[in-house]
Amino acid sequence: MNLEFFDKQLKIADFSEDFQEYLLNSKSLVIGAGGIGCPLIIYLSSSGFGDITIFDGDKIEASNLQRQFMYSEKDCGEFKAMIMQEKVSQQYPHIKITSYCENLYEKKLYEIINDFDFIFDATDNFESRYFINDICSEFKKPLISGAADAMKGIVTYLNFHNDAPCYECIFPRKASLDEQPCDNNGVTPSVLGIVGTMMVSAALKLSFDKNVDCVMTRIDAKTLIVSQSNIKKDICCNICGDK
Numbered sequence: 001m002n003l004e005f006f007d008k009q010l011k012i013a014d015f016s017e018d019f020q021e022y023l024l025n026s027k028s029l030v031i032g033a034g035g036i037g038c039p040l041i042i043y044l045s046s047s048g049f050g051d052i053t054i055f056d057g058d059k060i061e062a063s064n065l066q067r068q069f070m071y072s073e074k075d076c077g078e079f080k081a082m083i084m085q086e087k088v089s090q091q092y093p094h095i096k097i098t099s100y101c102e103n104l105y106e107k108k109l110y111e112i113i114n115d116f117d118f119i120f121d122a123t124d125n126f127e128s129r130y131f132i133n134d135i136c137s138e139f140k141k142p143l144i145s146g147a148a149d150a151m152k153g154i155v156t157y158l159n160f161h162n163d164a165p166c167y168e169c170i171f172p173r174k175a176s177l178d179e180q181p182c183d184n185n186g187v188t189p190s191v192l193g194i195v196g197t198m199m200v201s202a203a204l205k206l207s208f209d210k211n212v213d214c215v216m217t218r219i220d221a222k223t224l225i226v227s228q229s230n231i232k233k234d235i236c237c238n239i240c241g242d243k
């Protein structure tokens with residue numbers, strides 16, 4: 001395609017036409033088209049991640065509209081994934097968008113994971129987070145995970161190289177599965193925006209350097225404090241530890 005659309009981005013030293021082509025040819029799987037999925041998918045598209053597949057089985061409700069800015073009142077009752085595909089296709093016709101109006105379950109992810117270069121976890125429940133992690137760990141697929149609650153957010157990127165950790169190393173599931181999904185709590189839209197756009201930046205970072213150390217970033221949108229931790233493999237981890 002004509003890369004003129006990306007002219008401003010291509011002025012950045014880290015970008016080149018070859019790198020932009022690499023992004024355009026990459027395949028991204030986005031699981032969840034809700035509060036984090038909206039900024040995530042829009043900024044993936046505008047950055048030129050050229051082939052995006054979305055899974056979300058939810059329909060749009062009036063209570064979503066404040067933070068899920070891709071949807072408007074007339075979309076209520078429609079599937080989020082379908083409306084997202086329609087709107088992104090209009091705005092960014094150079095991006096191939098595929099939508100599935102269903103939740104992505106474990107068996108399906110096993111079947112399709114090898115088709116993708118990046119997996120984005122924008123779900124709102126721990127069950128999904130863990131099976132997504134387990135399968136990405138098994139197939140060594142880069143996983144970029146985002147979560148938000150109230151005014152706080154977390155973005156984690158995992159590449160599963162050599163001694164790199166997995167999600168379970170950081171958040172052992174026994175402790176997390178009892179927690180409420182974020183959907184049941186309050187959340188402020190700005191933190192969803194930060195998390196979604198930071199996930200895009202994480203994917204760019206992994207594209208610049210596939211061996212980059214895995215990092216967890218915590219964002220506090222109330223104090224504006226952002227902190228980072230290098231995360232390490234837990235040798236006792238049930239998923240990726242020494243068996």
Ligand SMILES: [Zn+2]
Binds near residue numbers: 165166167233241
């Ligand atoms: Zn692990």
